[in-house]
Amino acid sequence: MKQFLSANDADDPLQLAREAIEIKKDPYEFSHLGENKVLGLIFFNPSLRTRMSMVRAAYNLGMKVITLNVTSDSWQLETEEGAVMDKGHAEHVREAAAVMGSYCDILGVRSFPGLRSREEDYAEKLITSFRNYGNVPLINMESASLHPLQSLADLMTIKEFAGNGKPKIVLTWAPHVKSLPQSVANSFAQWIIASNMDLTITHPEEMELSSEFTAGATIEYDQEKAFQSADFIYVKNWSSYKDYGKLHKDSWWMVDERKLALTNNARLMHCLPVRRNVVITDGALDSNHSIVIRQAENRIYSAQVVLKKILEAL
Ligand code: SN0
Numbered sequence: 001m002k003q004f005l006s007a008n009d010a011d012d013p014l015q016l017a018r019e020a021i022e023i024k025k026d027p028y029e030f031s032h033l034g035e036n037k038v039l040g041l042i043f044f045n046p047s048l049r050t051r052m053s054m055v056r057a058a059y060n061l062g063m064k065v066i067t068l069n070v071t072s073d074s075w076q077l078e079t080e081e082g083a084v085m086d087k088g089h090a091e092h093v094r095e096a097a098a099v100m101g102s103y104c105d106i107l108g109v110r111s112f113p114g115l116r117s118r119e120e121d122y123a124e125k126l127i128t129s130f131r132n133y134g135n136v137p138l139i140n141m142e143s144a145s146l147h148p149l150q151s152l153a154d155l156m157t158i159k160e161f162a163g164n165g166k167p168k169i170v171l172t173w174a175p176h177v178k179s180l181p182q183s184v185a186n187s188f189a190q191w192i193i194a195s196n197m198d199l200t201i202t203h204p205e206e207m208e209l210s211s212e213f214t215a216g217a218t219i220e221y222d223q224e225k226a227f228q229s230a231d232f233i234y235v236k237n238w239s240s241y242k243d244y245g246k247l248h249k250d251s252w253w254m255v256d257e258r259k260l261a262l263t264n265n266a267r268l269m270h271c272l273p274v275r276r277n278v279v280i281t282d283g284a285l286d287s288n289h290s291i292v293i294r295q296a297e298n299r300i301y302s303a304q305v306v307l308k309k310i311l312e313a314l
Contacts, residue, residue: 004306007191017156023308024298031062033061034311037064041107042068042110044070044126047110058307066104093129098134098135106307107139110141113145113181115179124145137313143183145183146183146186154271154295156298158197158232169192169230169234172201172234173204175251176279177278180238182239193216200217200218209238234270260289268284268292269295270295
């Protein structure tokens with residue numbers, strides 16, 4: 001594997017999830033593969049799971065890790081080509097990415113969308129700059145429009161619980177107090193559809209995601225109807241794609257135990273962090289439906305299978 005920016009970088013997404021399940025059974029089997037190799041983790045935004053699971057995955061493979069929090073610890077980076085850099089940005093991403101690439105064998109980048117301009121966010125300028133100027137394989141640790149490491153862990157988790165069955169998977173919009181990226185939802189749809197699994201997406205009208213990622217899914221505006229006979233309920237807020245970045249308020253969509261009772265005893269999923277009693281109630285999160293901790297644990301193995309594939313191709 002030469003890079004991991006979206007589901008398109010996996011030859012077979014489902015097979016990659018199966019390999020992650022295998023790695024989990026014996027995490028140290030390839031503990032020498034990453035000897036003398038350095039992973040650089042570059043954060044433009046906060047992180048808990050991505051940061052810790054990437055480091056743990058790298059350690060399991062014998063790698064060393066350098067982490068940089070750009071926003072608090074480094075120079076602010078300019079991404080515009082031809083910019084006259086007479087304002088706040090002290091360094092251009094051209095030099096920064098090239099230097100980081102000379103220090104590291106693989107780079108991971110996290111950079112959320114600004115949620116002001118759809119064109120700008122979906123152009124993925126920062127990821128593209130790191131790909132073009134970093135000169136080493138690049139891993140997307142949540143970009144403006146996608147979060148493939150999360151989706152691979154999600155797919156792996158679904159496979160662990162569903163085996164070879166044909167589950168009904170429902171992605172539901174839920175309320176939030178802040179405008180959030182569409183990345184997790186876009187990516188989840190992309191990976192589930194690429195795996196030929198049955199996906200229903202339920203959200204208020206006007207809260208459609210980009211059809212670039214959802215083509216092939218069933219869209220159902222009635223959340224309770226969507227929940228009927230569901231085996232997996234994946235909860236996520238996203239801000240409007242159409243009225244770009246706008247916060248949609250409708251607390252009725254919060255997921256609770258009553259709604260879970262409509263399902264086929266569904267497993268409850270969320271990528272975390274989750275705001276309790278805004279997105280999902282305490283009762284639902286603390287019930288036997290919830291598999292959110294397993295999902296988060298599996299982030300180690302989704303990261304590890306990706307690092308392994310990249311190391312093997314170096
Ligand atoms: C991010 C998102 O993309 O929705 C990261 C999820 C992995 N979530 C947030 O930024 C939540 C922030 C908050 O204040 O609740």
